[in-house]
Amino acid sequence: MRTRQVRPDKLDFEYELLITKEHDSVIKKDYILFHFRTKKVFESFEYVINIIPEIDAANKKLMFNIEGLSAPVIDISKSGNAGYTYKFFDFKNAEYELDLLKYAKGRLHFKFKVTPSAIKITKEPESSFIKVFAEVN
Secondary structure (H helix, E strand, O other), rough: OOOOOOOOOOOOEEEEEEEEEEEOOOOOOOEEEEEEEEEEOOOOOOEEEEEEEEEEEOOOOOEEEEEEEEEOOOOOOOEEEEEEEEEEEOOOOOOOEEEEEEEEEEEEEEEEOOOOOOEEEEEEEOOOEEEEEEOOO
16 A cells, blocks of 8 residues: 655745835945745755846836755755845835746736835736735835
């Protein structure tokens, strides 16, 4: 008699992206933080998400190309989600276009609006490999 194969639960999204407005106390300047992380928790390593950002602040267009994961260079391993953060300093209070690319998954087009008090997602695709959250004040 064979035992049943146990499969992990299917995730709705591969990644999560949290967009928040932060302040750097050293250079005394506000910035928008893009924090990517995987939904999957890894047991052996806290991997790094390889992302290539392409930022056109003048035209209010941001693009992040998600290329995959790589193991961190550390002496001691620890479990956790894979992650990547990007700080966008040259922002204005306006609406931005955000494109997220992933090989074999295609391109997703989002829009978000930056106001003095909050960041709000104004457009998102119907189906997605990533869930985008914005700061709510």
